Amino acid sequence: MERRTVLGAGLGAAVVWASATTPALADWRSRRLEDQDLAAARALFTAGEYDRLHQALPVLLTRARDSEATGPVGASHAVAVWALASQLAVKNGALETAAAFAAQAGEAARRSGRPVMLAAAARAAATPLRRTGRAGHALRLLEEAYDQLGAAVRPSAGALNASGMVALTAAYTAAQAHMPYAAEEFAAWAEESAERLARASSRSPAGGELSAAQCALYRVGIHRELGDVDKALAYAAHLDPDALPTAERRARAATDTARAWLAAGNVPAAFEQLQRVERAAPQEARRPSVRALTAQVAAGRPDLPGVTAFARRTAAPLSA
Structure with a gap:
């Protein structure tokens, strides 16, 4: 309650x-x-x-x-x-x-x-900003955080991780704002940071989020937002969910792939991904945005085996 x-x-x-x-x-x-x-x-x-x-x-x-x-x-x-x-x-x-x-x-x-903390705060602010039509404001915060993290000549592993994740958040924000050049530039910067961390694996920070798999996950959403569904699905096809470190990230990968399949008009493939969301993290399937995808799938193909039961099972909202 x-x-x-x-x-x-x-x-x-x-x-x-x-x-x-x-x-x-x-x-x-x-x-x-x-x-x-x-x-x-x-x-x-x-x-x-x-x-x-x-x-x-x-x-x-x-x-x-x-x-x-x-x-x-x-x-x-x-x-x-x-x-x-x-x-x-x-x-x-x-x-x-x-x-x-x-x-x-x-x-x-x-x-x-601490610049790393400013980056964490900027990433937190970016999501509600871009979802309420203020992507430009979100990008300014993210760019400022990225610039502060890049000021060091020899950034720590923590700074590399933070800068890469800020860049991925900025790339997705730019994609939602239909800014393909900025989205590609930020995504490339994130991938460069991930490669630098991978080359010095002993420097990887505890609890670090940045990796090649994380970059590929974001690429799915970035290219779908930019309207290049084929490219989004290509990244999804080469993304190994087991390379993602947490249940939340594996569920996010399946959610973004489901959105891409829906954009491509393949409702059964989207439903398969939604079932993967539930297997990875059952409460993810009860999120409002994911329940909206389920409703879209059920409306488009009510004949799909198991779709009605899935919709009923995931209908209860979080923290009900």
Whole structure:
């Protein structure tokens, strides 16, 4: 059940789902934001356990607010929580809430003084911005973050990972804004960063997201947004889902491929991908945007074996 609460200046009427806590947190009575709290929360997200993460969210947000006031290190920890909360809100289709959490991540990132944290906040802000018609604003934030990360002569592995992921987010944002040159340029920069990380595998940061497979995943969505469905499907065909490190990413790959197949008019192939979404991370199939794809498939080919049962099974929204 949803409840509304004010979580400090800038959050307004941001929605906080569920008030119970989960054993995923190290010590729910503590007011400190611990490293293990961040790891546990991120693990829930990457596993697609969004309902459980919802349960932990109020305590995490309270700790993030307290941690942010302790100095640059605490602010860095807070950025991770605010950005994760924004991502979770996007999964629920709550864009206003996602934007509010992203704004708080940006404030904490500025207090941290770390370009990597500014990049995380910019990526969090980009999704609600572009989904509400403000892709230009999103690109400006991402470009600023990318430029700051590239200022170092010898960037760390963490900076390379962050710059590559910022570039991928910028590429997808540019594609949605129908800016093919910018989309291609950012995607190429991300692939270059991924190659640099791969050549120095011993430098790969813990929890790093950037890889050749991640770049290929984004390429599926980028080229579909640009209207080149054949190219999108070509990238999808060569993408090995097992090369993606988490259930959430494998589900994202199947979702983007389903969209590409629908754009190509192949409804059965799209339905096959939606079933892969559910196998990878069942709660992904209950996201509003994925349920919309399921409705499109069911309307287009109600005769497909299993499509009615699939639609009923995935009809319950997240955090119901």
